[in-house]
Amino acid sequence: MNRIEVVSRRTFLGSVFSAGAFVLAARVLPVRALTADVDKAAWRPSVYLGIDTDGTVTIVAHRSEMGTGIRSVLPMVAAEELDADLKMIKIEQAIGDVKYGSQNTDGSCSIRDFYDAMRDAGATARLMLERAAAAKWGVPAAECKAQSHQVAHTSGKKLGYGELASLAAQQPAPKKEELKYKSPAEYRYVGKELPTVDRDDLTTGKGIFGIDARMPGMLYASIERSPVLGGKLKSYDDQETKKVAGVKEVVVLPGVTPPHGFKPLGGIAVIADNTWAAMKGREKLTVQWEPGDNASYDSPAYKQSLLETVRKPQKAVRNIGDVDAEFAKGGKTVEAEYYAPHLSHAPMEPPAAVAEFKDGKVMVYAATQNPQAVQDTVAAALGIDKKNVECHVTLLGGGFGRKSKPDYVAEAALLSKAVGKPVNVTWSREDDIRFDYYHTVSAMYMKAAVDEKGRPTAWLQRCAFPSMMTTFNATTTSASGGELGMGWINVPFDIPNHRAENGPAQHHVRLGWLRSVANIQHAFAVQSFADELAHNAKRDSVEYLLDLIGPARRIEPAQPTRLSAKYPLDTGRLRKVIELAAEQSGWAKKNPAKGRALGIAAHYSFLTYVAAVVEVEVDSTGKIRISRVDYAVDAGKVINPDRVKAQFEGAAVFGTSIALMGEITAAKGEIQQSNFHDYPVARMNEAPLETRVHIVTSDAPPAGVGEPGVPPIPPAICNAIFAATGKRIRELPIKRQKLA
Amino acid sequence: MIRLKVNGAPRQYDGDPDMPLLWYLRDEIQLTGTKFGCGAGLCGACTVHVNGEAKRSCQTTMKSAADKDVLTIEGLSPKADHPLQVAWRQCNVPQCGYCQSGQIMQAAALLKQKAKPSDADIDSAMRGNICRCGTYQRIRQAIKQAAEVKK
Numbered sequence: 011m012n013r014i015e016v017v018s019r020r021t022f023l024g025s026v027f028s029a030g031a032f033v034l035a036a037r038v039l040p041v042r043a044l045t046a047d048v049d050k051a052a053w054r055p056s057v058y059l060g061i062d063t064d065g066t067v068t069i070v071a072h073r074s075e076m077g078t079g080i081r082s083v084l085p086m087v088a089a090e091e092l093d094a095d096l097k098m099i100k101i102e103q104a105i106g107d108v109k110y111g112s113q114n115t116d117g118s119c120s121i122r123d124f125y126d127a128m129r130d131a132g133a134t135a136r137l138m139l140e141r142a143a144a145a146k147w148g149v150p151a152a153e154c155k156a157q158s159h160q161v162a163h164t165s166g167k168k169l170g171y172g173e174l175a176s177l178a179a180q181q182p183a184p185k186k187e188e189l190k191y192k193s194p195a196e197y198r199y200v201g202k203e204l205p206t207v208d209r210d211d212l213t214t215g216k217g218i219f220g221i222d223a224r225m226p227g228m229l230y231a232s233i234e235r236s237p238v239l240g241g242k243l244k245s246y247d248d249q250e251t252k253k254v255a256g257v258k259e260v261v262v263l264p265g266v267t268p269p270h271g272f273k274p275l276g277g278i279a280v281i282a283d284n285t286w287a288a289m290k291g292r293e294k295l296t297v298q299w300e301p302g303d304n305a306s307y308d309s310p311a312y313k314q315s316l317l318e319t320v321r322k323p324q325k326a327v328r329n330i331g332d333v334d335a336e337f338a339k340g341g342k343t344v345e346a347e348y349y350a351p352h353l354s355h356a357p358m359e360p361p362a363a364v365a366e367f368k369d370g371k372v373m374v375y376a377a378t379q380n381p382q383a384v385q386d387t388v389a390a391a392l393g394i395d396k397k398n399v400e401c402h403v404t405l406l407g408g409g410f411g412r413k414s415k416p417d418y419v420a421e422a423a424l425l426s427k428a429v430g431k432p433v434n435v436t437w438s439r440e441d442d443i444r445f446d447y448y449h450t451v452s453a454m455y456m457k458a459a460v461d462e463k464g465r466p467t468a469w470l471q472r473c474a475f476p477s478m479m480t481t482f483n484a485t486t487t488s489a490s491g492g493e494l495g496m497g498w499i500n501v502p503f504d505i506p507n508h509r510a511e512n513g514p515a516q517h518h519v520r521l522g523w524l525r526s527v528a529n530i531q532h533a534f535a536v537q538s539f540a541d542e543l544a545h546n547a548k549r550d551s552v553e554y555l556l557d558l559i560g561p562a563r564r565i566e567p568a569q570p571t572r573l574s575a576k577y578p579l580d581t582g583r584l585r586k587v588i589e590l591a592a593e594q595s596g597w598a599k600k601n602p603a604k605g606r607a608l609g610i611a612a613h614y615s616f617l618t619y620v621a622a623v624v625e626v627e628v629d630s631t632g633k634i635r636i637s638r639v640d641y642a643v644d645a646g647k648v649i650n651p652d653r654v655k656a657q658f659e660g661a662a663v664f665g666t667s668i669a670l671m672g673e674i675t676a677a678k679g680e681i682q683q684s685n686f687h688d689y690p691v692a693r694m695n696e697a698p699l700e701t702r703v704h705i706v707t708s709d710a711p712p713a714g715v716g717e718p719g720v721p722p723i724p725p726a727i728c729n730a731i732f733a734a735t736g737k738r739i740r741e742l743p744i745k746r747q748k749l750a
Numbered sequence: 751m752i753r754l755k756v757n758g759a760p761r762q763y764d765g766d767p768d769m770p771l772l773w774y775l776r777d778e779i780q781l782t783g784t785k786f787g788c789g790a791g792l793c794g795a796c797t798v799h800v801n802g803e804a805k806r807s808c809q810t811t812m813k814s815a816a817d818k819d820v821l822t823i824e825g826l827s828p829k830a831d832h833p834l835q836v837a838w839r840q841c842n843v844p845q846c847g848y849c850q851s852g853q854i855m856q857a858a859a860l861l862k863q864k865a866k867p868s869d870a871d872i873d874s875a876m877r878g879n880i881c882r883c884g885t886y887q888r889i890r891q892a893i894k895q896a897a898e899v900k901k
Contacts, residue, residue, distance in 0.1 A: 076846050077844075077847070077883045078845070079845075203842075205839070205842055206842070206844075208844070208847065209839055209842065209844060210830065210839065211847075212844035213830070213835045213838045213839055213843075213844065213847075213850060213854065214783070214823065214824070214835065215781075215782070215783015215822065215824050215851045216783065217847050218782070219785075219848060221782075221785070221786060222782035224780065224782075230777065255765070255766055256766070283777075284769075284773055284777035284778065285773050285776070285777055285786070286766070286769045286770060286773035286777070287769075289789075290766075357846075357882055358785070358795055358849045358880065358881070358883075359785070359848045360786075360787075405847065405848075406846060407846050407847070407848025408848060408882050408883060410882070438789055439787065439789060439790070439793075652842055656845055656885070657845075659884060659885070659887055659888070660845055660883045660884035660885065661884070662884065663881075663883075663884025663886060664882075685788055685789075685790050685792055686788055686790075686792040686793055686880060687790070687792055692884070693877045693878075693879075693886075694872070694873055694876045694877050694881075694886040695873040695874075695877045697884060697886045697887075698887070699869075699887075700887065701887055
């Protein structure tokens, strides 16, 4: 069969380990979808696993790879229980299909949600192989043991997994209670720092991202959109556009009405032979837009309205004791207001996808965190059934939540239908920054009544921000339970009177989740205010934070979720990461010099306990250098410690960008930033010089890793700046503040 | 007609002379290892070598690339064993990997100029290359490791 394989997406793990086994990736993707290798396997003991007669074990990676290592790490859980030889393992990226369960690679939940399923897949296959061997040899199964890709009998005879595959396929599937799992002492892969399957491709330019996907006859599109969300096209002139060499067609995509969901924004698409011609042709368009209602959006005025909202009583979303009665006693109180602006995801690969519409069906190659949402969104946009949308997932050049929202994939599909050829849609950086699903903008008001030791007897926290749920329900004005559950209603402090409130806010841009979501503003306010109270009381920040948290105990959730029983909030684990970060950073021996100091913040998110101690140096001109970050992390059981460390190293940089420089603003409804000159992100000389990640060894169920490193960084940096300079930062980004 | 060499192979191009080298590499000759990140010389994802010097291919027109030698990540080392690539693998540098071609090409130009770069040299050479995943610490480590090997 003459077919071209996307080798880099069907990689033998062995190639990482055996020298010279280097494979070239094909540059042209197949016109018609291939049957997945796993579907052709002789034996399919699980939806995630196939074993062939030659011994090849194909493991399906159904989650998207955007840099966490998940497509390598999760299959290792199955490989471990199967006791498979790494050289015989092939990892195959799944297309979008409900049979795999959720593929929405978001919320730091891939390991947490699929650890058991992958473990069961491996353990099921191992047991069936042992039983197949026992049946063949006519011996008790208890005398047979699967190990290193072979089943061995106590007599010494052996059969390979490949030789047993067809026989094992005849075995009845065991019940879950029959499965036996390896003990951690027997682990070969879990807990080991294995390289990822994509490592070599990513150092040679061979990895295929959404922007790299190619189909024969493919054209390239660049789309001009209304600068104000919801603006209507009044008129346009494309005469000059059509004179640009390489421009093929100009297609108008209709605008959409709220809620925007994942629907394409609409606009004028210039379609050309190559990306450059499409972009150049687009520059030559003359377009008139009717801006519409969102032209009222001005960031300075909006900021004032949010601050006014949080200065007044709002709806209580969590209430313990009676803060009002305590405040009424007239004792000493401390107040502070905090503000955090909109942020843009800015993944290095802007949104990009290729789609081909043919015979009523769509085939897509996309950098997407959620291929099933691609199916739904493309189907809705084209009015076809979702089963007629086949979504192949490429590597993602960063995601951070942006690529869960497949508006750009639907654009490619609509344009392919319009021009009758495959179309690659590549957003420019300007498109990415100006038409994002932004992280929200927020204001927080905090007030505490304190006793003679400076400890709060009452604590009030009030927030207001437009909810990201407005993307799905345009009339929403209050935060969702999910957003409030991110470090707002579950602040684990031991305070007798504690109230959290949330006030209303209107939205004017598309909002969405960005790495660690509402935890960003909540941790900023709560952990900054805790530090303010510590200094107010002239107490050590670490000692004070531990006192606020109180003794080790389990906290009943204000809003129980499906995970509450398995993952109770345990303040003992939070205390432990604070103590560990303090110890490893040399907190007790700290010797703050003028302009150099440590700051701490701790935050529980995505079921993971994190503390960060940050050392900052502020020079006489106010320039900040972050010399060191010490993270302590309790994420439960860890599959690949190296990838966990990498996620936290990266989170320190992401958090630094948020703290120091991230800010999206609107004027007359138009986003004012457009590229890395006015939406800067941390560069090497601005990033922490050294990040050390101290992982707590734990047998607790695995928790989140991708996001929880972000929230403690902005408050820890601000707390360190206060310790170094006496200047309290209550508004992000820090670049807006004068430190000298 | 513009003539140039890409990874040692002679090439001819007769399209728009103002087209950035980036799009020629990616869309015309399918060398997609060089990435688009900003289109404005702000992020370094498109870094290649032109006559041995690190250049942003999004800011290099085809006419200015005429008669030049262009080296991309695909041509850096035939066996993918440039000391930087080896060090990159040993340090498990990449996360999403998208910016890494540009990072490696920029670092390769640095090592040609400074066999043993200091932290300040590395900051100064690499600050134009953004990594949104935040792999800077490992990039620094890998550059130092490669410098040791080269020495």
